Amino acid sequence: MTAAVVQAPPGAGVLSSLSAVAKRSLLKYRRTPQVLFVSAVQGVAFMLIFRYAFGGAIESGTLSYVDYLVPGVATAGVLFSGGVSAVGIAEDAGQGLYDRLKSLPMAHTAILGGRVLADTVLVAWCLLAATLTAFLIGFRVHTNFFAGLAAFGVVVLFGMAFVWVFVALGLLSAANPQAAQGLGFLVLPLSFASSAYVPVHTMPDWLRAIAEHQPVTVAVNAARTLTQGAPAEALAGGTAGHFTLLAVLWSIGISVVFGGIAVARIRKR
Amino acid sequence: MTPTIEAVGVRKRFGEVTALDGLDIVAEPGQVVALLGPNGAGKTTFVRAVATLLRPDSGALRVAGVDAVADPRRVRRLIGLAGQFAAVEGAMTGRENLDMVARLFGLDRRAARAAADRVLRQLGLEEHGDRLVRTYSGGLRRRLDLGASLVGTPRVLLLDEPTTGLDPRSRIELWSVIRELVEQGTDMLLTTQYLNEADELADLIAIVDRGRVVAAGSPRELKARAGRDVVEVHVHDRESVAAAARVLAPLGVGEPRADAATRLVSIAVDSGSERLLESVRALAEQEVAVEDIALRRPTLDEVFLALTGTSAARPEDEKVTSP
Ligand SMILES: Nc1ncnc2c1ncn2[C@@H]1O[C@H](COP(=O)(O)OP(=O)(O)O)[C@@H](O)[C@H]1O
Ligand SMILES: [Mg+2]
Numbered sequence: 234m235t236a237a238v239v240q241a242p243p244g245a246g247v248l249s250s251l252s253a254v255a256k257r258s259l260l261k262y263r264r265t266p267q268v269l270f271v272s273a274v275q276g277v278a279f280m281l282i283f284r285y286a287f288g289g290a291i292e293s294g295t296l297s298y299v300d301y302l303v304p305g306v307a308t309a310g311v312l313f314s315g316g317v318s319a320v321g322i323a324e325d326a327g328q329g330l331y332d333r334l335k336s337l338p339m340a341h342t343a344i345l346g347g348r349v350l351a352d353t354v355l356v357a358w359c360l361l362a363a364t365l366t367a368f369l370i371g372f373r374v375h376t377n378f379f380a381g382l383a384a385f386g387v388v389v390l391f392g393m394a395f396v397w398v399f400v401a402l403g404l405l406s407a408a409n410p411q412a413a414q415g416l417g418f419l420v421l422p423l424s425f426a427s428s429a430y431v432p433v434h435t436m437p438d439w440l441r442a443i444a445e446h447q448p449v450t451v452a453v454n455a456a457r458t459l460t461q462g463a464p465a466e467a468l469a470g471g472t473a474g475h476f477t478l479l480a481v482l483w484s485i486g487i488s489v490v491f492g493g494i495a496v497a498r499i500r501k502r
Numbered sequence: 503m504t505p506t507i508e509a510v511g512v513r514k515r516f517g518e519v520t521a522l523d524g525l526d527i528v529a530e531p532g533q534v535v536a537l538l539g540p541n542g543a544g545k546t547t548f549v550r551a552v553a554t555l556l557r558p559d560s561g562a563l564r565v566a567g568v569d570a571v572a573d574p575r576r577v578r579r580l581i582g583l584a585g586q587f588a589a590v591e592g593a594m595t596g597r598e599n600l601d602m603v604a605r606l607f608g609l610d611r612r613a614a615r616a617a618a619d620r621v622l623r624q625l626g627l628e629e630h631g632d633r634l635v636r637t638y639s640g641g642l643r644r645r646l647d648l649g650a651s652l653v654g655t656p657r658v659l660l661l662d663e664p665t666t667g668l669d670p671r672s673r674i675e676l677w678s679v680i681r682e683l684v685e686q687g688t689d690m691l692l693t694t695q696y697l698n699e700a701d702e703l704a705d706l707i708a709i710v711d712r713g714r715v716v717a718a719g720s721p722r723e724l725k726a727r728a729g730r731d732v733v734e735v736h737v738h739d740r741e742s743v744a745a746a747a748r749v750l751a752p753l754g755v756g757e758p759r760a761d762a763a764t765r766l767v768s769i770a771v772d773s774g775s776e777r778l779l780e781s782v783r784a785l786a787e788q789e790v791a792v793e794d795i796a797l798r799r800p801t802l803d804e805v806f807l808a809l810t811g812t813s814a815a816r817p818e819d820e821k822v823t824s825p
Contacts, residue, residue: 241579241580241654241655241657242579242607242608242609242654242655243579243607243608244575244578244579244607244608245605245606245607245608246608249605249606249608250606252605253602253605253606254602254606256602257591257594257602260591260593260594260598261591261593261594264593264594264634265593327587328587328588328589329585329586329587329588329589330589330591332550332553332555332583332585332589333583333585333589333603333650334606335553335554335555336553336554336555336578336581336582336583336660337578337603337606337607337654338575338578338579338606338607338608338654339606339607339608502554502555502556502557502574
């Protein structure tokens with residue numbers, strides 16, 4: 234052959250694919266300050282609204298009202314920040330980004346995996362803003378520093394599971410950012426029918442049966458018992474260890490199911 | 503030598519719609535192949551099949567000898583795709599976009615950096631390389647998107663309607679970029695709705711209609727195949743257009759084509775020179791005000807019309823539609 238023989242490139246493995254895709258989204262967030270600002274404001278606003286609008290109208294056992302409310306509002310907040318992912322995914326699909334990526338010799342699971350990593354960082358950022366606000370309005374961790382850190386970690390993990398939910402829904406809403414935006418409201422009933430804002434024993438029986446066992450309640454109870462100790466355990470009816478384990482299992486389960494749906498969808502050809 | 507692309511009887515259905523209906527094509531190394539066809543002909547579907555984004559229902563499809571159905575991952579190492587919409591990230595610089603794609607081809611940090619530099623140079627984008635892509639014009643974005651498809655030094659470049667939506671100036675700039683790539687020895691499959699684009703860029707034009715190739719050949723062969731010469735009359739004013747068409751109709755084969763805006767009337771004829779004289783006489787008798795009259799070979803547009811029964815788009819006709 235006379236033409237220069239060019240070696241075909243080898244293709245990227247899972248880790249380098251993940252990091253390249255995640256880097257793209259992270260750069261995008263960093264260079265679009267509106268995104269960082271809006272998600273931080275959302276975290277702060279939730280805290281302030283629930284702290285001051287609902288006042289002390291909630292019966293929270295021996296826990297102070299603020300200490301009861303903050304873990305709930307923070308956990309519910311990360312569900313909403315997942316909505317950004319659904320919109321972003323639908324936008325990317327509409328702009329042909331996935332066609333480009335799928336035509337490359339990369340690990341196709343990383344197309345979504347990298348995105349979810351980046352969005353989880355965004356979730357953590359939003360949660361950080363909410364947590365700092367919480368300390369300013371009187372919230373305290375009554376256990377120890379490491380339990381508090383564990384609570385943060387559990388909520389971020391739970392947030393990641395919901396990022397997968399939104400990624401799957403965003404893909405299924407077929408490249409339509411408006412439809413994806415609407416999906417954000419799906420988390421409303423899930424967060425209200427939980428222990429996030431009011432103890433479940435104040436709910437009517439039929440609702441209580443659902444609310445007691447659904448994943449948002451489990452994650453909220455984990456964050457609450459990890460940060461508040463015995464009074465919260467008494468109120469929730471279980472130990473911090475129990476709720477933490479359940480919350481981690483729920484997070485993994487949700488990620489696997491919705492991640493599976495999303496990855497199957499993007500790999501389909 | 504092994505063809506760069508070899509498709510035999512490729513079929514693909516989406517529910518009720520048959521997008522590819524037994525498409526056959528062979529692209530030899532060193533060739534630029536254009537798939538020319540109207541909207542909905544199946545061009546994008548075929549490109550997506552070659553790019554391993556979708557799996558044909560039946561038929562054989564090989565890229566540089568590698569089976570695109572059975573071994574998609576190997577095919578992905580051999581191709582570069584620039585789809586119908588520029589898939590570059592606005593919040594990254596041109597260089598960062600190229601670098602990301604290079605990393606996804608499995609290049610290490612240094613090789614990726616070198617590949618990005620090479621492509622920026624190749625496409626004359628050096629001075630824009632460190633600017634955020636969201637500040638680029640539409641033409642620059644397209645050029646960068648083309649660059650992204652070059653990062654992996656592909657055996658074959660797949661360009662789906664590379665100039666659709668560009669203003670005439672950017673279109674011509676992109677054509678010259680594409681021509682340079684061809685001179686450097688890049689094989690290409692491109693799709694277009696524009697006859698002049700296929701005419702300008704391609705060695706082999708495959709006219710695609712309803713999911714199959716209805717004619718294929720070099721631009722010259724295709725023009726010759728449609729056969730008939732055309733008598734073309736440029737009339738003096740708009741009012742004369744209809745009159746000229748009426749006068750010419752009995753002299754030719756089929757209906758005359760009349761365009762009031764350009765004041766052009768044309769008709770396909772057998773035995774050209776005789777009919778040309780008759781046309782001149784008849785127009786003079788009927789006192790139609792003629793500026794110019796000529797006999798010419800058919801354009802690709804007429805070939806297309808003859809072969810598919812529909813007219814292909816021209817850039818001028820394009821409506822600006824947002825995706
Ligand atoms: N994903 C899809 N689902 C359903 N129909 C499709 C899909 N992709 C293409 N089609 C249909 O297949 C036909 C060919 O489309 P396409 O390949 O995009 O044509 P072109 O690129 O030549 O305009 C069209 O009728 C189009 O509506
Ligand atoms: Mg198309």
